[in-house]
Amino acid sequence: MNSTLLIFRKEWKSFLGSDPGLFVTYGFIVAIYSLVFATNSASGLGTVWWIVYAMVINSAFANTVFVAERMTGALEVLLTSGVSRRGILAGKALFAFAMSLALGGLSLALSLVWAALMPRMGAGSTMGWEGPATFAAAAFMTTMSGAWLSVRFASPRVVHLVNIFLSMAMVGSSVALTWTPGALPAVLLGLGCVFWVLAARAFDGERVIQPVQL
């Protein structure tokens, strides 16, 4: 647990030390998506937007925490520093997941403000529990699949593409097979757990330090 928290704190500090432009970008994304959620009518696309949002936000964090360190050699130092490999994985995953939830929560809160300000747009009228739940589950799945895929593939682009494919496949299945409410988040959560196990095994292997190919 100490290792996990240590890595989480390190990632947080590292995030705070990012270039100011990054915060502006995230702020822009949060604002745009809050408007999307606020103006979302009962078109049935609400859940899709949440999943897309999870992918956009989470892939940025997952790529940073799981790929960037392999490029600088920092992961090698970390692996030989006395922190357990499971602790490294858990700390990084916790950070990527928590940041996704934080930004998702921010968008949601902002969308409620828009909804109050713009009632004529029907803002927020269709916002049930399933959207945010799907977002959280999708963020979890993307985090863990990102962790596993970043070890399996040398290119972060491939990781991103596979993540997009996975998420879209889930959305497509839920629409085509008319899953009952709550089924999609549950499936995403289950997949996330599967990827967690795969990621834990991958982190124990030697490919975890393979060079990144851009």
Added chain:
Amino acid sequence: MTPPALTIQHLRKSFGSRPVLSDVSLSLAPGTLFGLVGLNGAGKTTLLRLILGLLRPSGGDLSVLGHTPWQHEPAYTRRLGVIVENDGFWGNLTFGDNIRVYAEAKGVPRSALDEYLTTFWSGIQICTSPRKVKLFSRGQRAQCAVARAFLGWPEMLVLDEPVVALDVEAYEHFCTLVRQARSRGCTMIISSHVLEPIETFCTSVGLLKDGCITDVVAAADASAGEPWLIVGPGDDAFGTAIGELAIGSVTFIDGSWRFAVCQPAEAIPRIIAALVNRGCPVREVRPDPQSLRSAVRRSMQRP
């Protein structure tokens, strides 16, 4: 009898069908300073990564400080100090933040970290710089990597190209730390294309070639004797005394007596004892820097 700090027996490592290390055997007693040399692509970094537990051996036995590196025990990695190929810093953090995270991971108490930084790094600007590490020059980052590696005086230091970007002052500082680590009994493996630190500090040097390690110093012994230097007075009596104990000619160059011996591990202590018994003041004894370079060159030329 003290168990070896590192034991490697018939170690093999392949990447797919490409063998990198075919049969490496090595044993290092605690406190040994071992130099690892070899051409580019000889497998030096691969060997170091195996020792660090970053790669899994394809065959053979590897034991470091009583641990099997590939088992990834934090109790093992906490006893290591490393300099890796890339400097391995978190660029968005300052050096202070970087080393604090590292210290916590290693279980080095805050007081010990502060004492280390105050004692050895207080005069170095980068250590107190509020700038992020990503804004440092390559040399500054290399200096930071040295600071991080020696933190907590780990039992085993694995240094991959530790001096390649250091300036004169930083190199001197590195030498101070190596001496300090040596006095504390740290075992050290230095892999470097810059032979100066290996010549200066290493008691044993291995050449990695064709997937195997050759003991360079021993290889030189077998042929023409190993050149050594003794710093002492330039009078004939001193030179004669050395000449009686060494083989071949003894020459006085730049304040040092240059001579050759067979099996220096046994001969050098004998020569020093004899000189001291005769009342000859011996100020410094070390291998001739030219010897390693020539021995490496000879070893690489062998079929």
